[in-house]
Amino acid sequence: MNTVEVYNKKFEISIPESAILERVRAIADQINKDLEGKNPIFIIVLNGAFIYAADLVRNITIPCEVAFVKMSSYTGTVSTGHVKELVGLNIDIENRTVVIVEDIVDSGLTMKEMLELLGKKHPAAIHISTLLVKPNNLKVELDIKYNCFSIPNDFIIGYGLDYDGYGRNLRNIYTIKVDSIN
Ligand code: IMP
Ligand code: MG
Numbered sequence: 001m002n003t004v005e006v007y008n009k010k011f012e013i014s015i016p017e018s019a020i021l022e023r024v025r026a027i028a029d030q031i032n033k034d035l036e037g038k039n040p041i042f043i044i045v046l047n048g049a050f051i052y053a054a055d056l057v058r059n060i061t062i063p064c065e066v067a068f069v070k071m072s073s074y075t076g077t078v079s080t081g082h083v084k085e086l087v088g089l090n091i092d093i094e095n096r097t098v099v100i101v102e103d104i105v106d107s108g109l110t111m112k113e114m115l116e117l118l119g120k121k122h123p124a125a126i127h128i129s130t131l132l133v134k135p136n137n138l139k140v141e142l143d144i145k146y147n148c149f150s151i152p153n154d155f156i157i158g159y160g161l162d163y164d165g166y167g168r169n170l171r172n173i174y175t176i177k178v179d180s181i182n
Contacts (some may be wrong), residue, residue, distance in 0.1 A: 001013075001170075001172075003174075003177070004157075004158075004167070004170060004174055006157065006163045006164075006166045006167050007163065007164065007166070008180075009163065009177075009180045009181075010176070010177040010178060010179075010180040011156075011158075011167075011175060011176050011177060011180070012174060012175060012177055013172050013173070013174055013175075014151070014156065014172075014173055014174060014175040015149060015151075015159075015172065015173040016172050017159070017165070017171045017172050020055075020131075020137045020140070020148070020172070020173065021055060022057045023148045024052065024055045024056055024059065024131075024148060025059050027056065027129065027146050027147075027148055028056055028059030028060055028102035029059070030146065031060060031062075031099065031129070031146060032059075032060060032061050032062050033146075035052075035062060035064075035097060035099070037062075037063065037064050037126075038062075038097040038125075039062075039063055039096070039097065039099065040062075040063075040064050040065075040096070040097045041064065041065045041066070041067055041070055041091060041093055041098050042056070042060075042064060042065070042066045042067070042095070042098050042099045042100050042101050042129075043046055043059055043067050043068070043089070043093075043098055043099070043101065043118070043139050044066065044067070044069070044101045045069060045070070045071065045100065045101060045103070045114070046068055046069065046070045046088075046117055046164065047070075047160075047162075048102075048103030048104065048161050048168075049101050049102050049131070049160060049162050050160055050166070050168075051102045051155065051159050051160035052103060052131040052148075052159065052160055053066075053101045053182075054055055056101060056129065057071070057101075058134075061154055061161045065091065065177075067089060067090065067091045068087050068088055068089075069086050069087065069089045070086075070087045070113075071084050071085075071086060071087075071110060071113065071114060072084065072087045073085075078081050084110075084117070084118045085117070086114070086118070090122075093118065093121050093122075093123045094121060094122045094123065095122065095123070095124045096123050096124055096125070097123070097124050097125045098118060098123045098125065098126045098127070098129045099126075099129050099146070100114060100115075100118070100126065100127070100128050100129065101129050101130075102114075102128065102129070102130040102131070102132070103132065103160050103169050104130060104131060104132040104133070104156075104159055104161060105128075105130050105132070105133045105138070105142065105144065105147075106137050107136070107137055107138065107139045107140070108137075108138045108139055109139060109140060110144050111128060111130075111142055112140045112142065114136065115128075115142075127145045127146065128142065128143070128144045128145060128146065128147075129146035129147075130144060130147055130148070131148045131149065131160070132147075132148065132149050132150075132151050132156070132161075132173075133149070133150050133151070133157070134144050134151055134152070134153050135146050135150050135152075136152065136153050136167070137153050151167070151175075154175045154176055154177045155175070155181075156173055156174060156175050156176070157170060157173075157174050157176075158170035158171070158172050158173045158174045159171065159173050160173065161173070
């Protein structure tokens with residue numbers, strides 16, 4: 001399947017599954033070395049990171065815990081405006097080494113908010129692990145220690161990432177075709 005169609009938009013393969021898995025294993029190996037003895041907690045950001053996280057943590061060989069969160073937005077008072085909160089974190093991260101597992105860092109604003117919200121819980125350290133980064137779109141400074149792939153600004157789907165809910169189940173990563181953008 002070299003091209004797929006979602007809502008009349010065509011996408012073509014940009015990173016095949018084999019290349020993804022090879023890179024995810026390499027990142028896991030690096031984490032195994034760096035965080036040996038740290039007993040890390042992997043905090044998986046739902047929904048998009050679920051497939052990346054499943055492959056990543058199965059290649060982690062040091063003792064670790066796995067937890068899941070969602071970032072949910074709600075509209076606060078007029079003065080606070082648009083607020084984001086963390087939902088579902090059911091583990092105490094105080095004095096622990098945390099690895100955030102994210103699907104993609106685009107503007108970086110979501111990750112920045114996540115760092116602030118997790119930081120309030122006083123972990124010993126927070127590291128970022130993301131499947132993808134769009135470096136040309138970053139609007140904030142982020143120290144991303146474990147990044148599998150840097151990609152152009154084009155919209156992608158597959159391997160957990162969606163277009164309006166669809167495409168998460170695709171095994172490869174697909175990029176929207178230029179003639180498909182309207
Ligand atoms: P940020 O706050 O701009 O970094 O937004 C990151 C979020 O936007 C990711 O967690 C994704 O949910 C979504 N996103 C950004 N780029 C893409 C893409 O190319 N495909 C699918 N989702 C994307
Ligand atoms: Mg995400």
